[in-house]
Amino acid sequence: MTAQAGAGRVLVTGATGMLGHDLGPALRAAGWVVTGLGRGDLDVTDASQCVAAVDGHDLVINAAAYTSVDAAETDEAAAFAVNAVGAANVARACSRAGARLVHVSTDYVFDGTATEPYAVDHPVAPRSAYGRTKAAGEWAVQALCPESWVVRTxxxxxxxxxxxxxxxxxxxxxxxxxxxVDDQVGQPTWTVDLAHLIVRLVAADAPYGIHHGTASGQTTWFGFARAIFELNGLDAERVLPTTTDAFPRPAPRPSWSVLSPGLVRDELTPIGRWDERLRSWHRPEGL
Structure with missing residues (x-):
């Protein structure tokens, strides 16, 4: 059963997270019947809970993750339980139920020292506990659920x-x-855009395997911050450049987080330029 056949039932894990917040509306707009489960509704580290949650669904989008990058350095076991064991539990449940799976991953699986965009088949070499656990989750998903897409962002x-x-x-x-900081380079990506890219990926029956889902173009955190100030009518000169070394953190940050769109470029329309997409952002109320 494919999305062209009238969509179907989809389960979103991590539904209360930042990406999960936007996956539901994007999926419903495409005709899917959505079940969204947050951390309080589904413990992905519990295999039996995963089996029960996945049963009856045609597609699962696993957005559940341990994302506290610095905390993972001192509690890698907790991160591994969610990012690797949890991913394996969801993948195994999908295979058992005959459901396809989209698993969301990260640029942190790379070493962050490249000077050109990372291809989807570039060897992983994580430098942080978080990156190691996400790399393990990618491996588990592909090993346990052949009908799966891994989407790095x-x-x-x-x-x-x-x-x-x-x-x-x-x-x-x-x-x-x-x-x-002005010495880390990446691609700011709006979760709404990523949610719609995932929907398009499934609808297009893109090849199973690893895909990259980020906005086009590149900038530094400093450049990103200046763009945010400018778009909100603030003086961008108030943003000052500094270095990663000036802000030491427990987990190493990649200096290069630019991902090649890979197969996305050939299979469907990729996300537009990061600065153009940022213009769609509206200042949240209360800030």
């Missing part, structure tokens, strides 16, 4: 959770100047 922002855009707007209200 990066630098997500959206209305459904804390993110860089809202942080910059808050800091703009609190401080005269804001220092932002």
């Amino acid at each position: 990066a630098w997500l922002y959206g209305a459904g959770g804390p993110n860089f855009v809202s942080t910059m707007l808050r800091l703009a209200d609190e401080r005269e100047t804001v220092s932002v």
